[in-house]
Structure formats: structure tokens, C-alpha cells
Amino acid sequence: MLSFVLRRLLSSIPVLILVSLMTFALIWLVPGDPASVFLDASATPEQIENLRRQLGLDQPIWSQMLSWYERVLSGDLGQSILLRRSVADAILERLPITLSLAALALFFAVLFGILLGSLAAVNHQRWGDQSIMAIALLGLSIPDFWLGLVLIVVFAVQLGWLPSGGYVPITEDFVGWARSMALPAFTLTVTQIGFIARMTRSAMLDVLRQDYVRTADAKGLSHSFVVLRHALPNALVPILTVTGVIAGGLLGGAVVVEQVFFLPGLGRLIIGAILSRDFPVIQGGLLMLAVIYLVINLIVDLLYALIDPRVRYG
Amino acid sequence: MADGRLNAVEGLAPHANRLRTLLVRLVANRSIALGGGLVAIITLLAVFAPLVAPYDPLESNFRARLLPPSAEHWFGTDHFGRDVLSRVIYGGRLSLEIGFLVVLATGIFGTLIGGCAGYFRALDNPVMRLMDAWMAFPAILLAIAVSATLGASVTNVVIALSLATTPHTARIVRASVLVVREMEYVEAARALGARDMRILFVHVLLNSIAPLIVRLTYVFAIAILAEAVLSYIGVGPPPPAPSFGNIIANGRDFMVEAPWVTIFPGVAIFVVVLGLNLLGDGLRDVLDPRMRVER
Amino acid sequence: MNARILQLALVGGLAASGLAVTANAQQGGDVVIAQTQAPPSLDAHVTSAQAARNVNLHIYETLFARDENAVPVPDLAESLEISEDGLTYVFQLREGVNFHDGTVMDAEDVVASLERYREIGASSTLLSAIDSIEATGDHEVTVTLSEVQSTFLDNLSSPRAPIAIYTAEQAALGANEVDYIGTGPFRFVEYQPDSFVRLERFDDYSVNPNYSERDGLAGAKEVSIDSVTFLFMPEAGSRVAALESGEAHVVETVDGPSAGRLAENDAYTVHNVLPFAFQVIKFNHAQAPTNDPEFRRAVMAALDMEEIMAISRPDIYQIDGGWLFPNSPFYNDAALDQYNVADLDAAREHLANSSYDGETLTFIVDNGRPNVDTATVVQQRLAQIGVDVELSVADWPTVSQIGFTPDGWHFWAHGFGIEPFEGPASVIAPWVDGVSMQADDPEINRLYQELTTAMDPDDRAAIFAEFQQHMYDDAVAIKAGNYGLFQVSADELENFVPYRIPRMWGVQLNQ
């Protein structure tokens, strides 16, 4: 197990290098630089050039790249140009918000997705199945940011029940935190629930046809027990796979939802950095997202072993 | 049919009879009928926009700004005083065009990359590693980064979205190529001395087409959703030509006072994407029952 | 009980110091301001962004600052003596002015700050006339100019990228490396990158004894609230919702419809901050056909300014073609008959005489809605006279990079706000040496030179009128109109008066 984790971690290094190379390529291709953000429209080219020198942006890309890798290897993601603080600090400060949003949405999407998917499978080809699948499909087809906007208009502006945006740290005020996360998490959940529900349904349909489910039925166990205890654990493997797949999409969705609900998460940090050409933050942020993605996939792989005793890592 | 591969074989040597059964099943599938119907309606509206739209979508009248829906303007007007219904109808043109171009680009590049990786063993590992790294970027951030920095044009939006959807497509193509590559008739063709590229295209790719078609239907849906997100972030296709996304983006500053500017194009996106998803589901059921909802 | 006695004592103390405190207003309170963008930096010297000004001018102060009518008046300076030849400026500094780190300001701090600004200031040209800066006493600084500059005090007091006075220690540090230590009425507490900046009342603040009340960015800056937090909310809807849910007390800018709605609510006051800026459409004089005055005249004649302003800046605009704000002493009506003619036939005539040959022209614009809207309206209007324009929308860094090069653009629309606030020289400056239009205009260069050396106000007014005439005659660039901001304050915030920035001194929070 440990050696499997180690091997997986080793094999993700090339992926991370590729990610950072791609980010550099992006930065290299991109016109504009952070200097312009400090200045308004009437800044002269000399002023911009002056500022570029101040910010160390007049170095050639390869030398910027080398020094970046050098620093990353010693665990330093560098300094943000605009935020005037270390990139690692900025990221770590934002990370909990993005992760908690993604985790909340993932939790509810998995919970209700499995519930709905199982209900649909058990009622296969009946009214319940078709209506649940229709709902799942509707969720998949709604533009997330648009749903967020509509929810803001209804729940924040018209009804005034929930804040339209902003973030309250959980350490400060739990209720406030829950209120600030309610709409974003709901928005994200709705758009992801369909994936899980659909996967659960097809996996459950598959499993319910299996011999061992018939064996369990032959034992005279109650149907719900058979479904929950015998069928569901076997359906979890494909559900887990799709969960791993949507985790990437979920992070992307979180980025958009953060934007709509003004949550100061990693996504906002990165989009802000893209728009202001804060290169170290773009680098560090994208690298962090890649790390999260890889970690999620590693966890998924490890969970396989937990769910299915046949899977063993040597 | 229990095994999708058999369908693929039918595709290679279309037996008139089997082709007809396939067509019958395609037509009989409820998802395809409903989804295809929705997509067809929106497509027809978009294509015949000049005939259907009640107003010129670009004609502004600042004296008729932000009018609520009425008999004159069914969907109200935006802050230019432009008819939102007409803009939504015309917006379908750009959104569908972007979706289509993304499907085309993703189809071509996904097939090339996935096909080569699947067919040439030597390429498989390095190429797929690259795809892994690529997928470790959240697709939408990649699209935002590309579109924001290269400037918002239809071309750049298409490039951005294609970059985001290609790796997964390549994976799917590769997976089916791996399966087909080992099948007897490919071995046979190889034994007969067919050149690699010919084998690749004629046999392997033709037979990987079912999952590709299904995937591309979803890519179409993803592209339409993503175009709207890009517009919302402010890096979508530039005005004045309306797209679903930039109509919403235009309306968001007036979201509270004039929600209709935001709501109607959102519903339009929803309908198209729903149609495409239904279509994809139906195609999957008929063409390739092995595929799951994963996409 | 104890708290109440303390409070009464405080009110008594303030009343004695001459500040008018209304009976029901209280000491203390935490004010939240919702503004659109995050400041790129809190190092005041290096950024000229409005978002940064809003915050930084609470933390830092300058030698001279603009008063309520944008006239330079002493702030950290006690007095100023200018030599007969206009080349030597001797500043006496106010004594006993505390920095947030506990040190007291002296001449060394001022010299170091000015030197730093000359080196890395975002608008270092403001100080380009300086030859030398010397501390000639503990509280005396002597600045020598290399040539006469009539606008030197205007420059010194510019809030654009404020020439803030730092401690000598801080002024030795590079761009963005300083701790945020100033002499202002608020001290820096916390900066959550693009989320919020929090400032607290600086209890040892040295209120300028030469004034009795607040006056522009100068005056007596009495603070009665405990803290101010600037929230960065790019979404217009979010800002309004923050106000309505009580999260924020001031919104820097709201859209017209929301302003209309909020104005009907007794709990809020909507301030029309108008004029706040010009909406400007620039031409690239280095490219055909925008290098051709006839073509530019065609564009100018075609545009319907009412249409542009009503759509891009709904409900808060002025149709005004003057290149200064109407309340400015140099405001004049030279050439205004050429403004907003909206005559398509005249435009076609100019166009026919021009070198335009049916090619597609590029209109670059950043992705802020008003600027995009302006570009969209212009594009639609020009289509009617047969000029084909394509919009190229990108984010600000990309657009501003392209816009200062001679290639890749023909039109560029953006706001032009701080320059007219600063005065005539600042309005002309961007056109000097062809910086904003990529080709030298000798006429403008000459006028600028004359203006900055003319000491007589009447001469300067005449020179500026000449400049305005030239802007229209040659259609150097187009001014579409003035726009403003709807600023909204909740009524529990008393005595709030909008200015270039939402000032948090002299206000009380009624809790």
C-alpha cells in the first residue's frame, strides 16, 4: 500500500512538470503584463518599462523559468506581484474556501446522487426511474453560473433569506458560514448530482442483475437490505470512478461559482491573477489545482481497495 | 445487442438490412427523438433567424431600454433597447457555430491524438501522460486563461474550448482503438500488408466512431455551456453579434431590475444543452451500450 | 453605566475641539465600503488605479493635496515659499506629525519619499521638472526645478498615484516592498488579497490644525468611526445586495436602475457623483485611415453622443464636449459647435474625402461593460455610414499593451477621469509626444509647453481653449460626454459627502 502511494506520487511528478511547463508556455504566449494593472490608461510606455524593471519582468522567460523551478524545489512558490505576499500564503489562505465548497458540493452530490440513482435503478423502467433520470438530466443541462444568478435574484434579493455573496470563515461564525455557503454549494451540487445519479443508476442496474444479489434475495433478506448491503457496495466502484472524473469538473465549477457568489477562493485568486498577469500566482495556483486533482485521483484509487477487497496494491 | 463492438463491425461493412435496423432503432429511440427535436428546433430558428426574429438583433434604441416582456417584445429589451427575443434567436447562431466548430476541432484533434496513441504503442505512454497533465488543469480555467489572454474572438473561444475538451476525447478514442486494434480483421489487414496509416484510418478509426459520436454530442453541449461561462467571466465572443452567453453577460449588471435579459438566454442554453444531452444518451444507448454516463 | 459616561466625555471632548457632532451620532463603529476592484497595490507610489486611491488616500498623505474644488492646498506642508524665478520651492513641514509606526515626520522622510517617487513612482513624470530635493532644516525641504513649471503644485498634489510621504526607512525599499506606514487618519490592518482591506482609526493621528473641517483630500481629517473595510465586489448585483442586506454602508458605484430603486428607499441616500470622468474614444494616428483627419472628422460627425452615453452610462451622464469638467475654472466652449452633431450626411461627406477604402478597422476595448457598450454603439453607428469596424475585447493588461503600440488597433475607448480632475495640464499631457495616439502632434506639444510655463491664469485659459479647438478641428480624439457614479450610502452613515474617493473622515456611524 505504502509503496503504491509512493509510486503514484513519483509518477505524478512528470505530470506536475508538464503542468508547469504548459503554464510557462501560456505566460510566454500571453500579451500584457502586471505592470499595466498598476497604471491607468494614460501611463506612458516609459513608465510601464520602468515598472517592469521594478517587478523583474524584463528577464527573459527561460531565466524566469529556471529561477522558478529552483525556488519550487526548495518549497518556495515565490512572491505575488500584486498581492505583495508569498504565493504559498495566498494559496493556503484561499484553499480552504475552495476545498470546502467543492467538498460540500461533492458530499451532497454523492449522497443525493447515489440515493436518486439507486431509487431509479430499483424502480427500473417505472415512473419513478424516468422522473428521477429526467431531473438528473435537467441538472446536467443547467448553466451553473446562470443558476447561481437566478438563485441570487430569488433568495438574496427578492426573499432576502440568504446573502448574495461573500464569505464568512467557519471559525468566526458557523451559521454565517453555512449561510454564505448555502447557495454556492447548492448551485454546484445541482450541476454535479446528475453525473453521480446516472452512474449510480447504471451501475446499480448492472449489479442488481448479478448472481450474488440473487443469492442474497434467496436468503429471504428484505429488499432494501439487499439493495443497501449487497448491491450498493458493489456499485460503488464505478460510482467512485465517476466521482474521480467529476472532481476535476467540480473544481472548475467551483471556480465559476466562486466568481458568481464572490467567494474569495482559489478560483477567484487564479482568475484575478490571470486578468492582472500576476504570473507567480497563476503558476502556483494552477500547480496547486493540479496537485489537488492528482491527490483526489490518488484517493479514489486508494478507496477502490477499501471498497473492493479484490483490488490490491503491491 | 449485448456487445457494442458488433455494431461497430456492422458500421464497417454496412449490410443494407442491418443499417436499416440501426436507422429504425435510432428513429424509435425516445431520447433521440426528443433531444434531436429540441436541437433541431433551435438550429432551425438560428438558421432562419432573419425570417423568424421579429427585430434586428443589433438595432438599439436607447429610448426603449430595459422594457419588460410585452406583446411587442416577448422577451423584453436589453439596456441597448434591443429586442431580447431576436437576440436569443440570433444568439443561437453564434453559440451553435462555436459548439459546432469545437466539435469539429475536438473531433479531429481528439481522433488524431487518441488514434495515434492507441495504435502506435511507442506513442501511447508519452502522449497519454501529456493528456493526463492537460486534464489536471480544470478545463474551464484553461479556457478562461487562453481566451482572456489571446483576446476574445470567436476563433480564440473555439481554440480555448477545443483545448479543454480534446484530452478526454483523445482518451475515449484511444480506448476504443485499443480494443479494435486487437480484433481479427485489423490483424488480417496488417497481414495483407496494408500500410500503417491506412489501417489506422480505414479500419481502426471507422470502428471507434460510435463512442466518438456520442462523446462529441456531449462536447457540443459542454461547448455551449462553456461559451456562456466565458462570456460571463468577460472573455467570450465579442459584441455586437449576440451569443447566448454574451446576452446573459450583458444582462447581469441589470439582473435585479431587468431579470428577463438574463433569464431567457439562460433558458435557451438550458434547452439546447438538454436536447444535446438527450441526443447523446439516445445515441449511446443505440450505438454503444457499453458506455456509461461518464463523459 | 461606565461606558455611557466615557461616551459622554468623548462627545464633550470632540465638541471642544470644534468638530460638529450631531446629537444622535456616535463615536465608533465599523464601516464597510463595497467597491468594484481590488487595489493592485497598497504601495501608493506605484499604482495609479482608482481602486488603490480609494484605500491609499486614507492611509497616506501628501505635502499638498486637492481641496473640495481640486485646488492644491497644503496638507503635510505648513507653508510654502516660491522664489521669484519660480524655480525654488521651500516647504515648511507641519511639526509633530506622527507616522503609524510611532515615528515623527521630518524633512528626511519627505526627501526620501520624493526621491523614491522620482525613481519608481507610477506617474514619475509628475516630478520630472525637479532638479534637486534637499532637507534644509528639520522641517524644511527645498525643491529646485530645472525649468519653470506652472503646474508643479498641481502635480505634487495629484491623487493619481499619490506622492505620499513615507518614513525614510520605508522609502528606501523597492516597489511593493514597503510596509504600509503613512501619516493618514487610518492605519493599515489587514489585506485579504482581492477580498478586502481593513483599516483602523489611527488614534495618534495629527489632525491638521490649520483647518476646521474636511476639505477635499486636505483639511481637518477627524475620524469618529473605529474602522473601515473596503470590500472588493466586481459584481454590480453583489454590491447592491451587500448594501441591502446591511453588510455594506457605502457602495462605490451602482448601476442606474438599482440607484433609482434605492433612491425610493428612505434607508439610503443616492449620491450622483457627476461628473466623475469623460468617456473618450481614441484614434490611432499611426495607422490608416485613422491617421487621416478627414476620416476622424467623419467619425466625430457621425456619432450620437446621447446614444453612447445613455447606453454605456445609463442615467448618469452629461452631454458635454468640453475637455474639462464644467465647474473647472478653465472650462470653455471653444469648438463645441462641433460636438454631438450626429449628422450622418455630414459624416458621409467627410468620409468620401478621406482615405478610407472599405477596410475593416479594429476597435480595441477592455471587457468592462461601459467601454464595450461604447464601442458597440460606435460600431453600429459607423456601419450606417459604411465603415466596417470589428471589436477586439480583451482584458485590461492586453488592451493597454496593444493600445500603447502603433499596431493592432484603430479605436480605443476608455474612461478619462483623474486628468480632468487634476486640471488642464493633465488633460493635455496624455497627447503630448503622441503617446495616446501614436503619432506626434506638434501643435499639442507646443500648447503643452506654453501652458506649463505660462504663470498667468488668463494666458493658461486661452492656451487651453486653443487646445480644445485643436482637439475638435483635427478630431484628435473624441469625447463622448461626462459620466458619473451613483454612490449609495446607508443612512446610518452620517455626513458622508462623495469626492474622488469615498472619504471616511468626518463621517459618523449611527448604530
Added chain:
Amino acid sequence: MTGVPLSQKPPLLTVEALSTATGPARRRLTILEDVSFTVSPGEVIGIVGESGSGKSMLALTLMNLLPRSIVRTAGTVRLGETVLTNLSNKAWRDRRGRDMAMIFQEPMTSLNPVMRIGQQIEEVLVRRRRMTGREANREAVRLLERVEISSPAERLRAYPHELSGGMRQRVMIAIALAANARILIADEPTTALDVTIQAQILDLLRQLQADMGMALILITHDLGVVAEMAHRVMVLYAGRVAELAPVDSIFDDPRHPYTKALLASIPTIESRRERLTTIDGSVPTVGAMPPGCRFASRCPVARAVCKTLAPPVMPIAEDHGVACMEPFGYALPSSADLPGAA
């Protein structure tokens, strides 16, 4: 194992005129048709037939485990005094694993791969026999001992994939035993196993059946197994009963041409695992059942009448029924005047 006249005892299980079908209501396709038989306490009845004859379908019908696409269209199943077919699904379900237990053909897939062996046995004991966890664990150990699994306590913690096929089938049997069932239905319990293992499992089954006195319905295509194990034999063909008789009568005096053909094709030791394919032609598929005797197309002695008339199971001796007209001279005994042929 022959000759005990068990059929005199009052039957434990009575199946009467059982039919099942699939497909939409308007186009029902019959699978099982008019199947009747009884099982007495302690009796072993072998049900034989080729693949597709409906053997497994019959077992699933008795257990009420039919997939949803297949429905029971007629007939009753009575267990002792209880008419199972009148019970609700829930009540019938409650009978499973208590009165009736079943083991399946594929031990490889019949155990839940993600549950430990112990859990799969103990859940029957806990949930059906209301034992405490500790009792269940002790009982599970005892059951594994009963099915001759070594170091049972250890095995309880194993997952199915860690066991061999034979072991898994023993576990399946232990699960069936755990229910204390009166009737055990074994659907091809040895088909998927190696020859040597087959014998062991059959020995085990026979021994357990004798020790515990439960009735055993043994479904197999293997006449050798039937000969060794069964008291009575029911031959199924294409969803219908062909012949029903004590095991001696079947082997010594088969009356149905299909039974005869089956006996003729008993595989030799070497090829025992092969399916019975030596009869020309194949079982008609569900959608293409001929109107008359379903075996007619393959029958060496079929007459024209056989293609139009489907004979019911008719008694030819006291405990011997056959669904063929040949022994009766191509005439239904009750209808005297049938058009003869050739």
C-alpha cells in the same frame, strides 16, 4: 439410493399447472407451461433437461426470484398447507431462506465479492434466525465445519475471491444450511467445478440431505448425477414436463423419446463436463415454439399428430407419467378417436 416409496408421504411441496411467460401482455411468450409435480419430505427429486429447457426458470419460480421481465401466468405452488402463490411478494420472500433455500450454478459469481464469507453466512443467522452476533459467529464456524471446510474460523474472514470454486460452493451450501430449510433447491451445483471437486460436493450434498432429512430439488443436465442422487426424476423439455418417474423407471424403462435420447447420449467419464449436444437439432427458442409437441421436430418417432397436438403428462404406471402419445399408440388415452397417421 433407490426404491424408497417416498411418494406415499403427504407432499411437502406441490406444484400445479405452473406456467410462466415473458414479453408484453399482448404478445406473451410462454416459457414454462403446465408444470406439475410434488416433492415429499426428505425426497431428492432430480430435474433434468438441456440448456433452455426451463430448469433454472422453474427453480427461480419456486423461490419467487424471477426477473421482473418474466411473470407467472398460471398455476399454484403449495408448501405444506400454505399456498405460496397466494402470498404477497413480501410474505413469500419471508419463506425463502427459512423454508426453502437455494444454491446456484456459478459459485464464482454467487457470492458477494465485497463481503467476507462470515458476514454472508452470519447475516442469515442474525437476520433470519434472530441470533446474536456471537451466536451467529459460533454457528457459522459450525456450519463451515459441516460443509467440511478446514480452519473455518479463519475462512470466515476470507473474501470469496480468496477461495477456490469448490470451497465457494461449500460456502453456498453452508448459507443454505444456515437457513435450516426444509427444501433445498440446487441448480446445477457442480457444473462449474472440476470433476474431482464435483464428486466431493455431491457427496457432501447427499450426506447433508440424509443427515438433516431435508428435501432436495436437484437441477442438472447430468443424468449420471441424477442416477447417483435422486429418488425421482422429472425430465423437462422446452418448458414442459416430458416425463416424471422414479429414478429406476427412468433409467430402466424410459417412455418418452426425449428421455431415451438423453440416456443414449450419457457422456463417457472423459467428457463428462460437456453439455448434452448429441441429439440432432436444438431446443426451440422461446419465441418459436411449435404448436404441437415441442420435441416433435427432433423426435425420431414423431407422427403428423405430434405437430398439432401437445400431449399432457399422462400416467403410464402408478408413479410414472409421460407426455408422449407414442406409448399410447399415438392417441390420447382419454380421447378415443384421434386421426391416426402412417
